[in-house]
Amino acid sequence: MLEINKGIGKPVEFRGLKGTYLYLSAGIIVSSLVLALILYGLFGLNTYLATLIVVGSGIGGIWYCMRLSAKHGVSGLLKLEATRNQPKAILVTSAKPFAQLRETKRPKSRSRSTTTGR
Structure with missing residues (x-):
């Protein structure tokens, strides 16, 4: 019997160029x-x-493109772009957000009976 969907889940590839690099x-x-x-x-x-x-x-x-494909892999270009868009540091100049966290009321947890059924 022939397998109809052999390439499902695999990236598009042509002569070493995979996925996004092929379109690029x-x-x-x-x-x-x-x-x-x-x-x-x-x-x-x-x-x-x-x-x-x-x-x-x-x-x-x-x-x-071939060099990028070999270095970063199939989805490496997207990961590389995502890491470039991340901030280097998050600076908090005020303690106000943390004070608001302390003031929020959390719901009390329900007390459950701990029967294990043994």
């Missing part, structure tokens, strides 16, 4: 094609120079 590298390829159109079409740059710039930036971007 696809965006790099598309943006390099747009760069080629801009350099050659709008600015009239020399064909060979435009090709060299576009191929160099494309290969450099893909190499950078």
Whole structure:
């Protein structure tokens, strides 16, 4: 019998690029094609120079994505971004929040009979 859903739960992978890095590298390829159109079409740059710039930036971007994929893993880019957004320190300049914690009334716990049923 054939397994229909063999790849369920696994990240998308293509030649070592996994998950988010694959989509990032696809965006790099598309943006390099747009760069080629801009350099050659709008600015009239020399064909060979435009090709060299576009191929160099494309290969450099893909190499950078491969390096990030190998270093951080599948969801490492998201974790890296999350750690960048965390504050370095939390500074409390007033004791007011802690005083409010002391003043709040907590509900009394219900007394239960501790029968174990043995």
